[in-house]
Amino acid sequence: MTFDLNDFVYDLPSDRIAAHPLPKRDQSKLLVYHQGQIRHERFNNLAENLPAKSLLVFNNTKVIPARLLFKKDTGADIEIFLLEPISPSPIVAVAMQAEGKAVWRCTIGNLKKWKPGIRLHKSAGGVEMTAELTDREKGVVTLSWTGEKYFASAIVKLGDVPLPPYIKRAADAEDRERYQTVYSRNDGAVAAPTAGLHFTEAVFESLRHRAIDTDYVTLHVSAGTFQPIKTESVRDHHMHSEQITVTLANISALLNNSTTIAVGTTSMRTLESLYWYGVKLIHDPEAPFRINQRDPYLNYPELPSAQKSLNTVADYMSRHSLDTITGETSIYILPGYDFRICRGLITNFHQPGSTLIVLVAAFIGQDWRRIYTEALENGYRFLSYGDSSLLLP
Template sequence: MTQDIRPQDIAIASYDYELPEERIAKYPLEERSQSRLLIWRGGDIAERHFYDLPGELPEGTVLVRNDSKVIRARLVFAKDSGARIEIFCLDPSAPTSYERALGSTTGCSWHCMIGNAKRFKLGSSVTASLEGAKGPVTLRASRIAETEVHFDWDEEAYSFGELLELLGILPIPPYLNRATEERDLKTYQTVYAAHEGSVAAPTAGLHFTPEVFAALEARGTQVVDVTLHVGAGTFRPVKAEQIGDHEMHAELISVSRTTLETLRAALGRIIAVGTTSVRTLESLYHLGVQLHAAPETPAEALHVGQWQPYEVGYPLSPEEALSSLIAWLEAHGEEQLVFPTSIIIAPSYRYQLIRGMVTNFHQPHSTLLLLIAALVGEDWRRIYDYALSHDFRFLSYGDSSLLLP
């Protein structure tokens, strides 16, 4: 595919392949790192296991992972009439900070997907009575807008995060075609998950174990954390015929000043763990472009738009872009850069910060497949044909790949 094609003109039908139901991994392997690893290095394909990853990374690699933690974001309420109302919390609207919303002991509002919405009219409420370690509590959910729900409860001993732990259901992907099970509470979470906020796991990280990280450390591979809270739209297939008609959801990124300095020193050696880390890193570049041009931009106006890379281009070096972010933090007396991104990475995109990625095998007709194609070009078909013909397991609980152009 030529570099000058407009991504808005890409037909999603060109990014299709046949994925038999039996190739979708419904459950993970007993041992995370026993999963298979397809290695694509400059066009050559090889097979290993995930525990071999440390020895397959280029010397001097800095591995960047997303440390967001999946929350039990699905809530089910029963009305007096017997109607079942399902509320899927996507991201907080008041307060907008995940930490403050989950830590609130008085109330908070969230943007939500609502199941059986006709039975949960605007202005109405549903309640659930719970019994936790701190005593009984009643949680009330009030629909205050088309896609917004306010939560309050009668016992300030509980935070909203604790109430989610009591009532909430971990939202596993719908393509698994099964209910959440007790084992998913552990297996659908990376071993390094730290900051609550995702409603879907950064699944490339599910293969890592403490032993794999110990092997990475022994080889001198540096591991760096960023945070992107994964939204439900990440795995949503594109329904529009052309990419230009597909609207990307916004996801919140948080990266420390220390991490930005580490990334600046590691340019040329960065490999991202998963598509969420890729989107984080590349969004940093484009936010740096913005702040280089407008250093007085206030924190609340920080945002990377869906089409910004293709409209603005790549006027700065990666080092200049990261330096602009660090300078903005210094000027504002901040240690943490927090901003939403709606970036879409598709063929014609020119990667700025990463030299490769670790990633699972993604759905046909998905923006994640476009992101892969932007890195490996038309070879994505050969990679996926190989994986299908060699019995690799697909999607969230499936096997993984290491892609090194």
């Protein structure tokens, strides 16, 4: 087993990074890896390649227009990139419904041009917004607006789609629709759960026809998903935290199905985090829903089955009269990790030296490199707007 960063790096030519989506979502290529064998399909044939009576679990987060470009009176541009809410609530669903004022932690482009005490203004579509730098060191910005009641609707008028940094172009009107899954529902992500971008109503119909169940969790994808590993050992990387929400209905669906396939790494991280929350509750019945990156690697005297862990979470929720529960996860899935919930993964092709490559390697072992070589040799498009894979170890 290796943890050397160099062992998770491959050569990705820049012309293999998809800069635009295909005209039709479900016409992307699909590499199917099943018990060591590889074959090539189209995504619209996904259902035919899934195990019978599988449960597909999707991430229904919705990408928000997180890039807000303000212009000073001097003409200098200041870009505010929303990262996570602080007030009126750190819970994303609540913060998106803020009325008139909100405080967010942000990354700020051209910060040196934003002098203390200077308020920035922006208007579009009948909405006017003011930005005030509250904490320069921590990137805390207070935003106030008029013209729309809620923060979610205000930034739709004022913000731009936050395309990944490796897509070297400005976002356009097409990206508002295509850098979003067709089933997106809960505002709060600053990056798309890209494995889901290939799904269409026709694909969902084919899933129903083959009696493949579907369910939805929420993980609000943060900008940390693009953070490269910079440490020599991947184990030393500091994993970012993301907010997740699951329901009692989710747990029931998982308990009633033995073949759970995660649609995307974010769904996989959510489901595996749910297992570890059950472990925490077994040891502390009132433990907060917070999964740290080292939690799966602690020395536990004995670990429960997935069924026992999920039932423990369900019991906690019932005891507290909760239909939904929101927590935070920094789970870091490394080679050697024992997957507790997920038996399959639908995912795009990821950046060299990323935590997502490490996760894929943890799931299927050293064959990840054979898969990526095969994809490169067969003309697959890579990264967010690229093609897809179905991994069934």
